[in-house]
Amino acid sequence: MTRPLRALPKALALARLAGIRSTEATALGNLGTCHERLGNYAEAISLQEASLTICQEIGNRDGESTALMNLGEAYLHSSRPDEALSCLRPALIIARSTHGRYDEALVLTNLGKAMAALGHTVDAHAHFSEALLIWRALDDPQARSVETLIESLPLPASRRNRGGASRSTRGRRFR
Numbered sequence: 001m002t003r004p005l006r007a008l009p010k011a012l013a014l015a016r017l018a019g020i021r022s023t024e025a026t027a028l029g030n031l032g033t034c035h036e037r038l039g040n041y042a043e044a045i046s047l048q049e050a051s052l053t054i055c056q057e058i059g060n061r062d063g064e065s066t067a068l069m070n071l072g073e074a075y076l077h078s079s080r081p082d083e084a085l086s087c088l089r090p091a092l093i094i095a096r097s098t099h100g101r102y103d104e105a106l107v108l109t110n111l112g113k114a115m116a117a118l119g120h121t122v123d124a125h126a127h128f129s130e131a132l133l134i135w136r137a138l139d140d141p142q143a144r145s146v147e148t149l150i151e152s153l154p155l156p157a158s159r160r161n162r163g164g165a166s167r168s169t170r171g172r173r174f175r
Contacts, residue, residue, distance in 0.1 A: 005034055025054035025063050029070055036070070041078035048074055065094035065103060072110055081117035088114060105134035109146055121153050128153075 008031040015023035032047030048071040055063035072087035088111045095103040108131035115124035128150045135143035 021054050021058050025051045029067055036074045041074055044074040061094055065091050069107055081114040084114040101134055105131045125153055
């Protein structure tokens with residue numbers, strides 16, 4: 001992780017010097033992702049916000065979606081699920097409008113995590129289930145992680161065991 005942290009500021013400086021705003025936004029976003037993985041959430045959020053601003057200014061919808069996803073994830077990791085939702089909801093709209101199935105699945109997974117963190121189990125389950133369908137269609141190994149997330153959700157009160165059946169025999173459907 002230290003090599004990218006040394007290289008990305010140089011790439012950022014070169015992009016600014018050359019006036020290539022899209023590359024500047026990408027470098028900011030990548031640097032923000034590095035800081036997030038290191039647990040430097042305030043720095044990650046600041047960098048992702050700067051990336052988002054540039055993408056919006058230049059009309060780069062894919063970059064805007066990516067910046068919103070990354071910003072939402074940084075908010076999630078810093079225990080700010082409400083703020084994560086404010087980024088992830090528009091990211092989902094963009095991902096769906098650009099037909100980015102992988103991005104759509106990522107956003108839906110993070111929306112599920114944010115909803116779960118807020119205690120909105122039914123909404124979390126709905127987002128996870130939708131993400132799972134996409135991950136499976138893409139034959140992506142992230143499907144298993146989402147299955148685990150679904151299994152870890154507590155059952156809503158209306159679905160709790162009433163007849164003594166074990167949790168494993170009841171299934172996990174929320175219909």
